[in-house]
Amino acid sequence: MSRYSIPAIHPEHRAVVGWDSPLASFFAEIIDQRIEIAIEHGELSEDDADPMLLWIGATLGEIHTLEELQRAIASFATIPKDVVEQLQCDYDQPWSPSSLQQSMRRLQIQPDSFS
Numbered sequence: 001m002s003r004y005s006i007p008a009i010h011p012e013h014r015a016v017v018g019w020d021s022p023l024a025s026f027f028a029e030i031i032d033q034r035i036e037i038a039i040e041h042g043e044l045s046e047d048d049a050d051p052m053l054l055w056i057g058a059t060l061g062e063i064h065t066l067e068e069l070q071r072a073i074a075s076f077a078t079i080p081k082d083v084v085e086q087l088q089c090d091y092d093q094p095w096s097p098s099s100l101q102q103s104m105r106r107l108q109i110q111p112d113s114f115s
Contacts, residue, residue, distance in 0.1 A: 015027045024061050025064070028055075
């Protein structure tokens, strides 16, 4: 799995993108740092506000291409060219799942078969 911080459009946001080999998906997280800090200082509770503005790519095969990823985060950030190149390299790396990862993948694909 790879993970890269990228510049967000709004300075109060934090943007992270990456490639998750076990999920076979690109992912992104956009966090509102103002809410995060307010929670840390006890000014808000996690029940009152969620600092996570966007979290995509957390399910098997959710985001297949870099183009899909960029479209999904376009209102929050633009992925710099060097990070796009690194994400492509991460995607191109061969990956062989462990037996546990294979079992978990089967469970995600066919959840009723394990009931």
